[in-house]
Amino acid sequence: MITGDLATEMRRLLEAREPFVQATVVRAAAPTSVRPGDAALVLADGTVHGFVGGVCAESSVRLHAARAMETGEPILLRLVPGAEAPAGDPIAQDGVVVVNNPCLSGGALEIFLEPRTPAPRVVVLGETPVAAALADIGPRVGLAVDSGAPADGDLALVVASHGRDELGALRAGLEAGLPYVGLVASRVRGQAVVEELHATGVPEDRLNPPIPGMLLHHDIACGISIYDSSNTVKRLILKLCLVCIVRCRVYRRRDSSSRIAAAMTFSPV
Numbered sequence: 586m587i588t589g590d591l592a593t594e595m596r597r598l599l600e601a602r603e604p605f606v607q608a609t610v611v612r613a614a615a616p617t618s619v620r621p622g623d624a625a626l627v628l629a630d631g632t633v634h635g636f637v638g639g640v641c642a643e644s645s646v647r648l649h650a651a652r653a654m655e656t657g658e659p660i661l662l663r664l665v666p667g668a669e670a671p672a673g674d675p676i677a678q679d680g681v682v683v684v685n686n687p688c689l690s691g692g693a694l695e696i697f698l699e700p701r702t703p704a705p706r707v708v709v710l711g712e713t714p715v716a717a718a719l720a721d722i723g724p725r726v727g728l729a730v731d732s733g734a735p736a737d738g739d740l741a742l743v744v745a746s747h748g749r750d751e752l753g754a755l756r757a758g759l760e761a762g763l764p765y766v767g768l769v770a771s772r773v774r775g776q777a778v779v780e781e782l783h784a785t786g787v788p789e790d791r792l793n794p795p796i797p798g799m800l801l802h803h804d805i806a807c808g809i810s811i812y813d814s815s816n817t818v819k820r821l822i823l824k825l826c827l828v829c830i831v832r833c834r835v836y837r838r839r840d841s842s843s844r845i846a847a848a849m850t851f852s853p854v
Contacts, residue, residue, distance in 0.1 A: 591625075602703035607699045611661075645662060662697075705729065707741045708732065709730055719745070752781055
């Protein structure tokens with residue numbers, strides 16, 4: 586159970602959007618130094634706050650917490666004296682890892698490792714209906730939507746401001762190397778923005794996709810030509826932006842490049 590200083594530290598980590606793993610003892614067979622409900626927080630650098638066992642248990646907790654944080658999947662860690670791990674990948678056994686407890690005192694522990702990774706941050710700028718819809722739907726698909734300035738580590742930037750402060754925001758997103766930088770604009774306006782960005786020093790390879798008009802995970806943002814203001818068009822634009830962003834989330838570790846293109850047309854249905 587997380588209380589006191591540990592609860593304060595967990596709130597700090599959540600507010601700072603720092604990933605960690607919450608380790609909770611769910612079973613303890615004597616002799617052990619912990620009880621069910623004891624908890625700890627394992628940070629990305631291996632630091633452990635709290636107590637879920639002595640040195641023998643802590644080393645296993647730290648090791649498997651790192652894997653839980655990497656995969657995003659929870660793990661039930663079983664430390665049993667003289668235990669032998671199943672053949673193959675132990676996590677393939679329904680999320681349960683069995684390891685030997687080498688401590689001379691013996692005892693058995695079961696510790697649940699729950700990764701607490703912050704939702705990918707998506708900056709949406711503008712007060713248009715498209716921006717409002719993205720802000721509403723984003724959290725439902727696991728995205729943290731914000732209207733602040735884009736920053737290093739963000740997943741995406743979508744500018745849907747109808748010409749208000751577009752250049753500065755887009756340039757900031759490109760300079761931060763975000764996996765996805767998107768502009769919702771008419772085809773004519775989008776091309777003008779691309780040319781202005783290029784004129785201000787943004788490299789051309791960031792402004793043009795490798796295959797014009799294609800959406801390739803996080804290489805290309807969506808510049809969209811809007812032929813009318815019907816709800817159908819707005820819904821389709823919204824879906825397109827979300828598909829692009831979610832694909833960026835999947836592939837963001839494969840390539841850190843960031844480009845913006847405004848050449849894609851979008852016909853109403």
